[in-house]
Amino acid sequence: MTSYALFLGCTIPARQPHYELSARKALTKLGIELVDLENMTCCAPPPLQSIDLETSLAIAAYNICLAEEADLNIVTLCTGCFESLAIANHLLKEKPELKAKVNKILANAGKEFKGNKEVRHFLQVLMNDVGVNRIKMDVVKPLDKLKVAAFSGCHLIRPSELLHFDDPERPRIFDTLIEALGAKSIPYKNKLRCCGGLLRGYADDVALAIARDKIINAHNAGADCISTLCPFCFLTLDLGQMLIKTTYKEEYNMPIIHYAELLSLSLGVDPKELALEFHKVKTDTVLEKIS
Amino acid sequence: MTEEKLEKPTIEDFSREITRMLGGETITYCYQCGTCASSCPVAKTTDRYNPRQIIRMALLGQRYEVLNGDSIWLCASCYNCQERCPQKVEIADVIYALRNMAIREGNIPALYAEFANGLMSEGRLAPISKFLEKKRSDYGLPPLKPTGVEALKKIFSATGFDKIFFKKGEQP
């Protein structure tokens, strides 16, 4: 059995137990063991990078050190965590001077970054460790009536030079995995464009305008739902629709569903076990198409 | 013109200062082609932000305007510009470098200070509510492991991260 250290980050445990639940259930069903390590912290995402890049790099490295000590690779659910940790891992492996500098800082916390572990996103584990064929075989409730607007979020694919996740202009992995569930991954305008989530709290009007654009584009393309991989994208688009209602007087009722949830549902997990009440936009229309 | 701007007016000073920052190394590659601006989801939405213009101002030495303005905080860190830049300017990272500099001058948005305080006290950005803890156990999720906040504190004091906010606290 393949084991990973599960890096939960901050947002998922604080706000989105439905993501964690569905991911844990799906991965367990697909034969991946998740290990919860002690002492993990925040990954040091963009807001902290904005304050101090060096400290952020050290925090990311500190968390990777914990995985190194446990002799496990890391899997993240949040794409933001994935980016922070994967970039730090990549940079520190590639740049000996930077590594030395960061290790000098880490020494204060009794850690040393060695660079012998990998940081993977949930999606990579599905693609590379589980495999599309296994997923296809294990699907008991194919989603063949569902038209999904795939939205991977920026930090899974960019900057591609450091993340090496997928082709930055023509990503295929997420769509392949959606289609493995029997659903159709539909094209829609500006599919790869950001949701604006990181501007929430600083420039809410701008963030909301960008999110609205995304919802409208998926809506116009006839999507049944938008599937996400990142808790920030989820929040921005799901909660965002409540704000769109009050600000723009528009109602789209576009369900935002984490891929892990779609996966769990197609693997036969009872929707009642998935804490779907944490969705602001109700998921009933999607569930109807799955039964 | 403000006093501060007159103190540090030269082009070389500011662009060199940026290139010495982590993340700011590539700023001088910029030849102002505008690919970043037309790739930017924020620039498409608001006039308040244009990555090309920020770099232009930075390269012209407009230190005060760049570090005290609103613009640098409007980057959504989507990296679309960086992906497409034909001169390989690491634009999103340059913005981080500029924000790092701005914060050292005491210019920090409230939200970021909140995040930093959360991190320094809890080891995570968002606190876990009692409600969530109960929901977790209701659904059979394992209890959350403690964070390594003590280790983080040692990292903060090594990089001077904690002092950034100490300074801020002194400000009126």
Add this chain to the structure above:
Amino acid sequence: MEEAKVGVFLSDCGGQISKILDFEALAEFVKKVDGVTFVARSSEFWRGQGLKTITDAVKSGKINRAVVAENVPKISEIVIAKAVEEAGLNPHLVEVLDLKDHCAWPHRDAPSEATEKAKAMLLAAIEKAKLLEPIDKAEFPTVKSVLVIGGGIAGMQAAEDLAEMGFQVHLIEKEPFLGGLAAKAGRFFPTDDCAICIQSPTVDLKTVTHTSRKCVYRSGFSEIPNLNVLTNSKVVKVEGVPGNFKVTLERRPRYVSEEKCVACDLCTSVCPVEVPDDYNAKLSTRKAIYVNKPLVYPAAYVIDEKACKFHECAKCVEVCPAKAIDLDQKTEYVTLNVGSIIVATGFREYNPNVIKEYHYSEYPDVITHLELARMLDAFGPTKGMIVKPSNGKPAKRIVFVQCVGSRDRRWNPYCSSICCMISLKHATLIKTAHPDADVTICYIDIRTTGREHEYYYEKARELGVKFVKGRPAEILHDPATNTLIVEVEDELLRRLLELETDLVVLATAMVPSEETKKLAEILGLELDQDGFFKEYNAKLRPTETKRRGIFLCGGATFPKDAPTASLHAHSAAVKAAKFIMQGKIVKDLKTAVVNEDYCGNCQFCPVTCPYGAITLEPKENKHFVAHVSELLCEGCGICVGTCPVGAIELRHLKQDQIAAQMRALLSVNGTPKPLILAISCSECGNAAVDSSGMAMMNYPANVRVLRVPCTGIVQVRHILEAFKAGAQGVMVVGCKPDGCHYEVGSQKAKKKVELAKMLLNAYGIEPERLEMFNLVYIEGDKFAEAAKNMTEKVEKLGVLQLA
């Protein structure tokens, strides 16, 4: 060898330098030197009565070596050598030194010290002269024929020039037809005239009239005498030596006899296979047997191997009235013997697929310039109409995108230089023909640096072409309207635009032709950082290469417009002709020679020689020894500096001559300062020493200069010997590391100096007593400064005590 009788000729520069140097004392000094049989003084020795004094002394038998202290040594050396040769003395038995710039001028504030230094300089020249040996000339035959690789505009022009000059020319082209990129371009800027006339000779061969050019309708390229055109051909092997290359070509079958084909077109009417036409950017189709649009050379059809069904079908064979088709033709290998080779392989459009955000391969209405050029050609796939390839409907709105894959660190960092003009040309052609068309050019910088080019930009604005300063981020496609949307920031308005358009034309980077790298390997040529053929010297030898007898022209060295490619071609033709026109190369054997008894087969020298002049030749008992090609050797001495056992020497500067000069230069001090030996190369290094004197820079007379061809000759032992002979410090003065006239000599010297410093340290000698300096001619001030600093530094270190 007969005993050396040295004549010493002292020029006082019309009394100028005898104001500083005590010429009486110098004359007295040299008279006493052993071997000196004749001393004369004059105001100049390199012409007139002075020169006659030298030649008379030679003719009378009074001297058989000459030491001439003369100013303007670079010129006088040549003139005096020629004169003594005519007088019956081998020209290499003359040593010229410069008492003005190397002594009198820089030390004019200390005349007595300068006089003492002059004595040392004269002694060194005399001691060297006594050891000089005659050097012969050798002749190497050259074949009066030329191979031109590449049948585009540059190759064709060069071939025509050479053929007209009377050389046998072989022009080879990898495609079935001549013309290259230029023929596809349709029209040229800045004249807008049609491109196909490049396929005719510029001169009417019968009347030899002087019109601007000949229309291909009236005069065919095939009529040029002495010209052998081989299409479908490429070079696979080159052997031999410059002036006498043996070239092997691979000639792919055409399946149609060029001699028999009458171009009647019956074959295409029966051919059942229809494939996209590459020549027309796949915008139309052609048959498996085809000819590119009218007026091509050769005017014979060709069969597309990949498409033809051959004997399964063979309908064309049946129908051909001239019996010109042979489906069983095989690849041939042709061997040519040529004296010079010209590489004119051109460039090509970069495939813009890598810039995925422009969706070139996905959206049919996103095209390249060459594709647009084919559309604009009246003979082209759309008969001159501009259409949307997606549906064949007219394109009324056209957006050009500049710098696609060029000026881009991710793909090609350089500016392709011609794309701005191509866009301006196409935009004006379109606006002239269709004033209602909506034409926009998105640019980063518009570069119109050539003659008349800016007028094009003006004309485009007059015609209403719109210019948007900004590089588009993405091209989107709206399937509902089949419209393209170009997302771009108009930087001058600071406004984001979404330009709706029917057609997007990408001004792609221009990159080296395919197989450039392979050809470079075959020919032994270097490529530059961008993958183009590298010229020998961009400033002075723009069409020559490091390999003698091989020349470059046209887009093979960098993307060029037609006028520049033509100029370049004529230059290469002249250089190629010059190289072989005498039927022989005559050169002085100032080359390296190997002492085969010492050579240890270590393989250092063949690797080090920048000219590939050294090979290892088998001897008896499986023993190999280094062999120097006298044709290829440039006499730099880098091999001498590399050989660990001293098995190689230069004929023109033997080790004993170096040692004798060193001893002499350090034999007399006459100054209170420590003696410093500066070993300088004959190129930039010595030029810097010269210029410091010419510009009257001051430096102390304790610094003595020993000239070698290239600092690459310097061995660690030379440095140690200098200290042993009394030097308190040693300077090595060479060219800039990337500007060495012998490519790598300066870099080799630097390494030698570093090694010597380590050894000095081990011997207990301060390594600071040795320094390398890299200077150019205009840095005479830096030489003077270095000499002063070195002197001060060595003075501080105190007197060197050798155990």
